[in-house]
Amino acid sequence: MISLDTLNEKWEVIVIGSGPAGLAAAVAAAESGAEVCIIEREERPGGILKQCIHDGFGLLRFQEKLSGPEYAYRYLEMAANRRIPILGNTFVLKIQREDTGFGLTLQESGRGVFKLQAKAVVYAAGCRERTSRQVYVHGDRPSGIFTAGTLQYMINIQGYMPAKKCVILGSGDIGLIMARRLVLEGAEVEGVYEIKPEPSGLTRNVVQCLDDFGTPLHLSTTVTEIHGQKRVTGVTVCKVDNDAVPFRGTEKYIPCDTLVLSVGLIPENDLLETLGLGLDPTTGGPPVDQYNMTALEGLFVCGNALHVNDLVDYVSESGVLAGQAAADYARYGRKRSRCLQIIPGSGIRYVVPQLWDSAGERNLILYFRSSQTVFQAVLEVISGDRVLRTEKYPVLRPPEMQRLELKAEDFSEPLQDLEFRIREVKI
């Protein structure tokens, strides 16, 4: 980490967050010639990657199977080569709009409370985890209730083992990864419980983390109650229907000392809301255009703060996009002119970006998720009454986000709103 004794107050681009999104954004901004620094609230950079000691990162980006810290290290090297300062242990107290861009009020032990200014800001602060209360697990408040990421931090970073016999609620990737981790560290994982009728994480994780270890997966079942006052003594699980309504009478008590929650990530956008930015309710992040710029000119969002991703490679890609655009904006400014919408239609849960400036870049990278699992799916991208693109997928699953590129040649005048929809062909 490069620290400065005399810190510049004015920057062209400031990146908030030094995870895979923020690092990629800062490196891209620097490569585009901008003066950029990174603000990081933890002591060390790398974001969540620091605790992801399993591999599988970087298959697309580097054509290698890296662990989380190794992937982070690749970007940290790039950042160091570009001499990008990373201000660690630095907390953003406030962002506000100013004439020349944005003012950031920051807090750090050595500097106290201080201000920096930037022409453009890239917000890459990631997510927090959904809690047990938010998924209506009732009971008292004993110790032994952990969200999967917190547990991962304790085991991998701190070297503490807070579980002996656990139940995992949620078959999202983090829960699956932790199911394996816990077994490898000597805990007993009684089972993974998933409220939906199908797993929430990547198929490869179900195989490599549960099947390979003989850990059972119970679908259409949720945890309704926690028992214990000082420490968890057990949980009550209950079968549910497809609308997640519990079937009374199917309750089962499972003794355990730990409940692990892997029930979803929520983008940490509280700072952005203070700027008056609205959030897209389906993604949890602010709507952006093809440059990852929000409704506030000069404010860019990327990575998991924009929408929850599955692959770190896409996270870095979104960071690169935001970083380049932020650098361009800082140096040349860019007025948005003809903003059209990109609409999630039938069968599509969301598409990012949600807007596109039709006067700007027409080579678009889009990410989308289907609302349900569909087989032999046909995706159509429509503009007005024209089908711009058709893509076939053998299967589309909500936990597996898809990436689509639209080329300038695909478009023709008059440019209109785009709509993504699925025409599914069932066998």
Added chain:
Amino acid sequence: MHSLKKIRKLFDRAGFKEIEVAEKHKAIFLSGNVDHWDRYLEAGYLAAGKGYRGVVNDIQVRGLIPDSFTVPSHSDKSLEGRHFHAAVVGGGVIGAAITRELTRWQIDVALLEKENDLSRHASGRNNGIIHPAFAAPPGSLKARYNTLGNRMFTQEAQELGVPLAWPGLLVVFPSRMMHMLMPLIRRRARQNGVRGVEYLTPEQVRAREPNIYNKQQGGFFLPEGGIVSPYKLTMAYGENAISNGAQVFLQTAVIGFDLIKNQGGNRIVRVNTNRGSFTADLVINAAGIWADQLAEMAGDRFYTIHPRRGAIAILDKKVTHLLKYNIGQLLIPAGKSKGGGVTPTIDGNILLGPTAEEIPHREDFATRTEDLAYIYQHQMFLNKALRSDQVITYFSGNRACTFDEEFVIEPSSYVENFIHVAGIQSPGLTAAPAIAREVGRLAAEILKKTMALLPNAHFNPCRKPLPVMSALSFEERSRLIKENPAYGKIVCRCETVSEGEITDSLRSPLGVASLDGVKQRVRTGMGRCQGGFCTPRLVDIVAREAGINIEKVSKSGPGSELVFKKTKGLVDYSSVKILSEGGKEEESHD
């Protein structure tokens, strides 16, 4: 006072033929068996309000294991052979306030609390409202102490260094007819000493509270409604008591008394606890949901506490601006602790609730599925901008209710050095300053009989609170950070609590080295991520400050430890045989 015969008839008519009704110490004693907790309650209420001192309900419910309080696992002799002039049993806001009051005298005071911290039961599980004395029945102790306490609160909070605000209470009429009740409402306010009652038309209500629900029919405003942090207040009372010479003993439960017979009646001579026995000149019963059990130990039980559980939901601070006032509804007939509403807190959240449900087990703090549905239907609707997805967490606590639904604040008639301070349910928090004052007076009367009671010349009612970074301006924060860099390191990012504040709380005279001990003092883990980020870091800080192993760091005392073992450490490999690549054994290297 109804005769026992009359009460017997009442019980027979209500189908309680097998229930025994007796009188002892001028209280009604019920015994026998019923099949359901509801019948237990029915019997208790039936015996109440008949002119007796109280109702002791010893009826057993078939199939229900009787409640008993858990004695702390730890025991030692640290209190053995000691002497205190006054022992206060119960470390809620009432016990802590009384303890502080007693330090106005030059006496040795001990506050005993069986949990690992103060404020663990009702005092840490309510919505922090300082009530105008409107709901309390006129002439009752509840009303008297409510009114007095309300008037004392501003000065008390100022002395204790605890933030306080007076947003006022907006009571809304659900039906048009209710505005005809205004004369009765004003009369009730006059009877209870509530000032500033203001009638509001529906338009006026909307003007004050823009997000009020559409169907409201006007109401009235009571400016004397305040908000305070009940757990921070309890800590402040405790800390001020300690600074004035009191001693606080946590994880200390009274398991019995040694009594002698006197001309005056009985007298407690020894207090027996899990930490040994000590002598005391006065014992004050502020034991909350277990006050009746303590009274039984002293030989003067004339009430039974039945717990009434209340659940509260907390909303994200993002939506706090949507509410201006504490809002409640006028409900006819006014139920037992029913109603509740939506209220802002002094720390910047919105609370919804509380619910009210009679339950058999006093330390059953589990929330139930029905709680949220009830809260949404009966309380959240009051403000149309509030939604269920804004809820960040919910919890419940149990009110200590007697069957007379009244405070019991009196010296014992049978034990000359025992004072009852029991049945303190709502408006207990509001009443705390006044109850403490009165109990201090009663205590002095008793102590003067056996000793020369001198005032404590060094008594200082003022407590200087430790800095709260999130409440300071950026300039003030910067200045503090320059003095102590630990104030610059944010540990709880949702509530922006710094490491400096955390170590302050751990190093304070009433510091408790557990996660909840830190939480109750500086609010770590109270934000939207509910401890997801700060908990692991707190574990390290608590271990370091308390000088204990990681495996001993607990959430709320013994039995609630977080970490079972470390995953990395020195391993003895001497018995491991190392095979070379070809599969041949080699010498192990250590």
